[in-house]
Amino acid sequence: MTVSGVLRNRAFRVLAVLVLSILFGFVVYGWLGSQRNSAELNGKVVDPTQGGTQFNLPGTIVVAQAGNLYSLTNGQFTRIASGGWTQPTVTPDHQHLIVVHRQGNFSDLYEMSPAGTIQRQLTSDASGQVDLNHWSFYPRVSPNGQRVFYSYDEKYCDGCYLVDLSVFAQPLAGGQGSAEQWSNPNEGTGGDLQPIPLGTGGLLYAKYEVDNGTDQIYSQIWYQRGQGTPGTSLSPASQTCQQPALSPDGTEVAMICAPIGGTTSELVVAPLELGQFTLGPETVLATGMPSAPTWAPEGRGLIYLAPQKGDTGPFELDYVQIPTGKARPDPREVTTNDDFDSTGPPVWYR
């Protein structure tokens, strides 16, 4: 039978239509599946070592993603530690990292080499009784390299409902037994966070309290001259400000501020005027949901973490240069699809 003869065969044509229509059904099903935004919804988060950066930043940046620590040099990420790691900081001589290791009901501070080799455990916060475990967060080493400051939950009493973080400090070379409490938190607010020890011996941190008018909890950048002293607010009362980052020369503070009860926040920098117990006029560098600012080693810009799509999406590394004159800040996305841990600032050193 010739080809034209086959096509004229009625049985064959029916069979062909059936096969094609079934195929069409699969195509329709597949097309519907392809219209899902699941990839957009779930993000396309990848291991940072699989990607890279949009442009190179000088020096070394250490940042956490899903409990793993990564070192970024020359636009390439290298994983240096895996599982439970967050909130890295670096000693002033850049010879050691101090990192939080969080697991289950507690977290501890560890000292590790810049390559990720664990050298020492600095705190022992685990307990067999759930509510007697402790948290240690936000480590920061004093400018002279002698002490490590961090937020720690001293218990109000056995079985208390209330738990708040206070700023503690202990000798970097000593143990937790010699830790001293520096601040007294306002009860039921979450406490005092993100300490930054100053070269003068004083301390900056974010202090939380309740606004009696709106019943909102807000934070202010707080300054204490020394251990246990009452301290004073540096940031404006109309704003909630947190996550202070001190410029390398100690003259400016970057922080995340928002109107009390507001839904968007800003990354701002302001001159630090400790003599007058205040911060100078703010310059807004980025808006939306910026978090975790860190100064560039030479102090002319900042990296921070912000949602990839502006208001929703994985948190990515962004860079913004401090504008000069009347120039407008121009934030630039450094990475994509990495979803970095934004609960603590990255480390950046040269």
Add this chain to the structure above:
Amino acid sequence: MILPFVITGTVALLAYFLPIAVVALKQTGQQVASNATQPITAGSPFTILLLGSDNDAKFQGNPLTQTMMLVRVNPQTKQVTMFSIPRDLYVHLSTGGYGKIDEAYELGGPTAAVQTVENDFDVQIDDWAWIGLTGLVKLVDTVGGIDISPTNAVLDDQYPNDIDTANPYSTSRVAVLPGGQHLGGTQVLEYVRSRHDDIREDFGRSFRQQQVLIALRAKARYVNVADLPTLVSSFQGEFKTSMGVEQMRELLPVAEKIQPGAINQVVLVGNYTSDGYAGGEEVLFPNWGLIQQKVHQSFPAPQ
């Protein structure tokens, strides 16, 4: 010639949306008696009562509603009001007698919850939606997590460890740290459920619940009709509503168009309530004069 293609195309459509159809029959369109006299017409303002429960392994039957929130949506002005109802509010229950308002759902399901709120707050509720603990976790995980900026550290040394556990009476510790971050379903549940360390107690939790709802709205722009089977099938009985699937589909673009600045958040802090004891429990006594005045600024009284 075309008929077989129409048939197989239709079969493919049905197969794709089958999960929605099955769940739709079971979990949506559950009408209850309410003051609403007519169905919502497209584009007109409407009021939804959102209910959330601790439906963990400790509970049998209808659970208490830890979350009750009235939401008024005006599609024309693209404005939303979220009005949190304190769970300890001591009210007249539609099932009879007085009790905490979170007992209404336990005693009489969604009908009692809707009628209690309608009667006490003098509002008309057009629809309701209920979500359980794991329902919220699945919802957040299915949309890929949400971005949120906790104002303060949310710490809890006695957080109920009652999901996927052999001992639903055990506890664990929670620490959700402040600042912008991307949270998955379990962390979001911890964030909205924890209350032990918040000096504002249930009021603080209400602020956080509204914050999560606003963050979920931001995800609406990435959800389309083809995503609904995955979304709906993920709930597995952890979501019930009086709304039909078509009505929910129509809500997606409305949610997308609403800007955060157009969302009015109301939590009854201050003179709206006073602390007290009733039936051996700590309760909040309502100041109905002030409350209804506040409610009627955004939620019309029944006609």
